[in-house]
Amino acid sequence: MGRTILAAVALLSVTALAGSATASPGNANGHFDRPQRGFAPSETVLRDGSPADVGLDPAPIDAALQQIAAWTEKTPGREHPMYAGAVSLLVHDGVVVRRDAVGHEVRYSDGEGTELPADQQEPMRADTIFDVASISKLFTSIAALQLVDDGAVRLDAPVAEYLPEFGVNGKQAITVEQLLTHTSGLQAEAQLWKLPPEQRIPSIMQLTPEHPPGTNYTYSDPNMITLGVLVQRITGEPLDRVVAERITGPLGMRDTGYNPPAAELHRVAATEFQADPPRGMVRGKVHDENAWSLGGVAGQAGVFSTADDLATLGQALLNGGTYAGNRILSEDGVTRMLTDFNGDFPGNAHGLGFELDQRWYMAGLSAPHTAGHTGYTGTSLVIDPLSRSVAVLLTNRVHPSREWGSNNQARQALAQGMARALAVRPEFGSESWSADRPGTLTTDPLGPVSGPVQVTYSAFVDVQRDADGVDPLLLESSVDGTTWQPVAVRADGPGAPEGAQEQLAGSGHRSWWQVRGSVAAEPGEQVRLRWRYAPDDQYTGRGVNVDGILAADRDATLLDGELQADRLHPEGWISTDR
Incomplete structure (x- = not known):
């Protein structure tokens, strides 16, 4: 009961988000210092335009994109390129102000970084399909919250109420909310791919928590694997079908889903050359070994998507859960995604599904209700309700090897470019x-x-x-x-x-x-x-x-x-x- 009360208090603290937009569209157009209240008008759909169309300064954006392009090659202080290629997309006030593709979908032939002959390398495209890795967790979270909207699932209910086999070895009190906020006490990882197929999901159900529920924050793949199983159990449908029928289909996200079809392989960015397990150069199959071992469909990974599709998802959430007349989540559900439930764990702000206020990749767009997620393959999505902006960065930074390092600098650069493009109006005079x-x-x-x-x-x-x-x-x-x-x-x-x-x-x-x-x-x-x-x-x-x-x-x-x-x-x- 105490946790439920805390959640209610958290929601009350952001009632402005839950209400309809009270300001006229565009009244804070291009401004950082005029935070928007409420959701964007529900009829907002993405259209192409320029930074100037919505009052943005293009110079910081251009500088960020130049730096992102430079990182496709060796730069001072780095032994290797940061990534083979990248697609960047920026949205402000419903306008796609930049869409940029640099580098290559496929560049290397092995894990040592041997470059393919030039005529076999494939350039990055604006519609390249990426394995978005842990951004998949957002789709699982939305699917779970849809069930909350429907009354089929309660956030404060023990997970074992829906998955009785989960309620063993100290997990009896873990709630659905704790899975969504990574406060269940479960460990960070599991190596399902090393187990026989018939033991993989049962082994998650049999886990023993490392901490009592609600006492610790640990970003955990088993949390989301379990949540994916819960969604499947309640709906009676496979997770990929639930996501297609209830999220990507209604939003028109044509290039988003699990296990992309062979006909689209030429548009899919390659990821890592894997020797253990011996998969070779991975392309068109999920990079995450656990999701791969589960047939490419899992609660923590497996989704492939494009920058434009992720921008559509971002705008739908800015709109309060609706896009082009199709509602995927209630305004209350979206508000819960943008509300910090982890006040007891400073630095780990988390809504129901989204990370919140993480400056390490949100940079200048960071704020208490700025929502986002990253993916291990080199992806990130940032949604800033205060400026009604979306920043999408998709890279294949693990191509050809995860050992080549992080792309956090690029994540920061893109978000900071958008933040600096927004105006801060002088308090006095003209400057x-x-x-x-x-x-x-x-x-x-x-x-x-x-x-x-x-x-x-x-x-x-x-x-x-x-x-x-x-x-x-x-x-x-x-x-x-x-x-x-x-x-x-x-x-x-x-x-x-x-x-x-x-x-x-x-x-x-x-x-x-x-x-x-x-x-x-x-x-x-x-x-x-x-x-x-x-x-x-x-x-x-x-x-x-x-x-x-x-x-x-x-x-x-x-x-x-x-x-x-x-x-x-x-x-x-x-x-x-x-």
Whole structure:
């Protein structure tokens, strides 16, 4: 009962998501600092357009796509290309603003990276079909939530109520919700492919949890394998048929499903050359060994899809579960997917199916209800309700070997390109000062002053704040221009930290803060001020903006940044109207 109450409270905290859109379509078009409330209009369907059509700056997107293209070859610090090829697709406000394909579907002949002759290599296409790996978990989750909508399954019910054979070895109390949020206590992996076929699913049913249910977060394939079996048991249909009839069919996702037909093999990106098990170069069959051992259809992996199809799924969820007149999930169901049920496990925010607020691949699009998932083969899907944006990156990074490394930098680059393309409207006048990399904004000497200097300004802060590191914005002062001291400030506004702070950080609120601080100074001294942005090197947000700078002592205004912009000296900062 306690867990159910917590879930209800979590849902109440985002009632704006569950309601119909109250703002007119496009009223926040192209803006990062005007977060949308509610779902997009249900009639929104994807159409092609340009960044300019929806108020986006194309330059950050173009820069991201150039970098993604560069990673198809060796780059400094990498022994191998990051991936053989990639397809990127970006959506904002229902408009597909970029669709880009680079590199190759097939490039190598073996696991050592021997390149095929040029005439046997196959170029990547915008409609290339990818093994999306763990993004498959979203389809299983939606299928399960459809059963919740139908009243056939209860989230707080023990899984054993639907799968009696599961209720052994300490699993009797594991609930459906805990499978969806990876809090069941089950281990991360199982090696079903090493077992005889008749033992594979029974071995999942016989697992003993590593932790008591609800006490630990462990991202677990057995959770989703079990959920897939549950869907099949309740519907009486194979999982692939359920997904086709209840999700991909209604949404018109023609290129999405399990075990792609041989006629489409020429459009399928190759994955890994596998020696154990001895599968050779895998193409058109699921890469995940467990899903492969289950005939290519499993709750945790097995789905193949295209960038356009995944964008359609993303828009359907932004619309509140409907697309082109076909509803696949209730608004309540979508809200549950976008609501964090894992508040007890900081850093592992998770809705029912979706990961939430994961800056490591969502970059500047990250926010409490930004939803997404990645796939081991090199895929990612990010859905940002606040800006009504979707970012899809599909790569075959395991071609020819998983040992060639991660493509997280590319995931970050695409999401950050979209975030930077969205405008942050100046709080005052026509421009504000902006930084998305380390730098300083320094004033001329101010004074001689009559005493302490009061400083006020507006700050837009979208920078990381967590236990692993902070991207801080600092206000500092100096009387000699060499030695700088932090100035404690107080910020007011949505998401602002409470009390005096020597650095400002925060993300997801997407609102301007009003900031004030006091600089100790003796009469007759001259004071310099500087704003310093010191981002973490690994995971950055959209960055920071400062506007409306005023500095005064008890007798006079010492600096009005709107009227005296020439007295501010940027290094790494720019003056921008967005």
